[in-house]
Amino acid sequence: MKVIKLANPRGFCAGVDRAIDIVSLALEKYGAPIYVRHEVVHNRKVVEDLKKKGAIFVKELSEIPEDGITVFSAHGVAEKVELDANERKLKYFDATCPLVSKVHKEVIRYAVAGKDIVMIGHKNHPEVEGTLGRFPNGSDGKMYLVENVEQAKNVVINQPKNLFLVTQTTLSVSDTKEIIFELKKRFPAMQEPNSEDICYATQNRQDAVKQLALETQLILVVGSENSSNSNRLKELAEKSGSKSYLIDDPDQISGDMLENVSSLGITAGASAPEELVQSIVQKCTDFGYSNEEELDGLEENIYFKLPSELR
Ligand code: SF4
Numbered sequence: 001m002k003v004i005k006l007a008n009p010r011g012f013c014a015g016v017d018r019a020i021d022i023v024s025l026a027l028e029k030y031g032a033p034i035y036v037r038h039e040v041v042h043n044r045k046v047v048e049d050l051k052k053k054g055a056i057f058v059k060e061l062s063e064i065p066e067d068g069i070t071v072f073s074a075h076g077v078a079e080k081v082e083l084d085a086n087e088r089k090l091k092y093f094d095a096t097c098p099l100v101s102k103v104h105k106e107v108i109r110y111a112v113a114g115k116d117i118v119m120i121g122h123k124n125h126p127e128v129e130g131t132l133g134r135f136p137n138g139s140d141g142k143m144y145l146v147e148n149v150e151q152a153k154n155v156v157i158n159q160p161k162n163l164f165l166v167t168q169t170t171l172s173v174s175d176t177k178e179i180i181f182e183l184k185k186r187f188p189a190m191q192e193p194n195s196e197d198i199c200y201a202t203q204n205r206q207d208a209v210k211q212l213a214l215e216t217q218l219i220l221v222v223g224s225e226n227s228s229n230s231n232r233l234k235e236l237a238e239k240s241g242s243k244s245y246l247i248d249d250p251d252q253i254s255g256d257m258l259e260n261v262s263s264l265g266i267t268a269g270a271s272a273p274e275e276l277v278q279s280i281v282q283k284c285t286d287f288g289y290s291n292e293e294e295l296d297g298l299e300e301n302i303y304f305k306l307p308s309e310l311r
Pocket residue numbers: 013014015016074097098099100169170199200201202229270
């Protein structure tokens with residue numbers, strides 16, 4: 001018998017829900033078009049659906065006309081983007097996830113206190129660009145990006161005894177631990193945030209995929225290629241001994257992929273809609289899978305408030 005097991009929790013987190021709601025409600029209130037700086041969340045289907053409703057995705061504010069209603073993506077933006085929007089008197093809604101905003105506040109607070117800050121994250125990811133861009137000009141300290149253990153072993157810090165650590169919210173929990181271990185060996189005075197920057201949704205989905213890997217031979221991670229947390233789920237599934245593919249369209253599933261797989265696991269990154277997961281489950285039934293079972297997992301009851309103007 002060929003069975004499907006579903007990870008729990010999986011898919012949308014509270015920050016993604018909020019960001020999509022902000023674009024949808026802005027479209028309802030002001031009508032199309034609504035300009036969104038960067039993909040509001042990293043998922044192809046979400047972006048295509050919002051485009052159909054009248055959202056226009058742009059890379060830079062300069063592409064937005066003077067009266068364009070604007071939304072900043074869930075990944076957050078550098079201070080300069082906000083200042084530019086204010087200078088141009090653009091009306092904008094900030095869909096930055098509150099858990100990313102928490103990291104921005106940490107950067108500002110410790111930079112103002114004159115500390116150096118080291119950030120663990122992936123270069124060029126929009127969240128990292130936004131967080132690095134929160135380090136205030138004119139501060140006495142400096143901000144450094146560290147992407148891996150190798151860089152943690154070599155980074156040269158101006159103020160090793162006056163150093164604070166932040167991380168991207170969607171990293172691999174275990175990889176980050178190894179990097180922090182190296183940094184602490186070299187900079188024992190390094191101060192860490194009171195509560196971890198890696199967010200609850202990332203942690204819970206990684207715990208769930210590890211459990212899924214114990215019970216399945218192959219794991220399909222529903223998520224787009226540019227989704228950081230989805231890529232981490234795929235890596236973790238592989239490290240846990242399962243084969244794994246990242247897919248964001250049912251048509252990407254092939255018979256070759258599923259050859260000799262009797263227990264198939266499915267999970268989804270924090271930006272992947274459940275509707276897409278279900279269409280992938282449906283496609284798998286065409287290959288003879290049945291007995292869909294949802295694993296036990298943590299219930300998430302987190303909700304982030306919408307901007308008052310859109311409530
Ligand atoms: S993955 Fe985490 S930080 Fe990113 S939007 Fe979701 S809750 Fe916020």
